[in-house]
Amino acid sequence: MEIVLITGMSGSGKSVALHALEDYGFYCVDNLPPELLIPFAELERERNEERVALAIDVRSANSLPLMPSQLMKLKNMGFKTTSIFLDASSDTLLRRYSETRRRHPLSGRVASEGELALTESIEFERELLSRLREQAHVIDTSFLRAPQLQSYVKSLVNSYGAKMTLVFESFGFKRGIPIDADYVFDVRMLPNPHYENALRPLSGKDEPVQLFLEKYPDVKTMQGHIQSFLDHWLPALEKDHRNYITVAIGCTGGQHRSVYLVEKLSQYFSTKWLTLKRHRELDSK
Structure with a gap:
């Protein structure tokens, strides 16, 4: 079974990427808790599912440290896995949040001086996701339109299986x-x-x-x-x-x-x- 993990910064386009893979024939799940990754993969293999795409991000902040070991377990169990990390410049993310008026998923966390500002939330998120970023192929979405991102994600999935x-x-x-x-x-x-x-x-x-x-x-x-x-x-x-x-x-x-x-x-x-x-x-x- 092929598993594609979509992760990255909030506001970088994970929903767009996941929808592209869903249109491409993948069974997609958004915001799967990392501690459920192994049981979920085993269940889908028993169901003979061939292509699965998962989005995991900072909404599961408390269990994110589990992800590197979970991914290694999946590979050792024989699953074909590829990780795609969507990133964007901080200025771009700030603009996107301003345009959509969405709250950052970490904005409710309390810092010593009070609620985290949006800029601080973005930088804190980068820190939490740094290990996942190191293990994934990174796509910079700062200047990408949705169709471009969809095309890039599909081309990466098509290339899976090559040595490099x-x-x-x-x-x-x-x-x-x-x-x-x-x-x-x-x-x-x-x-x-x-x-x-x-x-x-x-x-x-x-x-x-x-x-x-x-x-x-x-x-x-x-x-x-x-x-x-x-x-x-x-x-x-x-x-x-x-x-x-x-x-x-x-x-x-x-x-x-x-x-x-x-x-x-x-x-x-x-x-x-x-x-x-x-x-x-x-x-x-």
């Missing part, structure tokens, strides 16, 4: 570095197609932009350096039992140079590893 999955992600520095990145490469020093009027509305996926960039040796050199670095270290990461590695490539706007290199790198590594690609700024349009 590479995720290449382009982004624009003007909107911040993705918090789900394991490695970040800055390519802003490369020639910028933005300053060519005919190329400005295009992206790194378009042939005229690609031909422009391929005229410059530095672009090929940068691509080669990134490839060499990953070629050297990916086998070691696989031996360390890493399931997902996210490599973020950033330029100023996330439209031309970073997109081009993500396309080229994902093509190169797809012959060696299961490879996914994302274009944060293009996908959000």
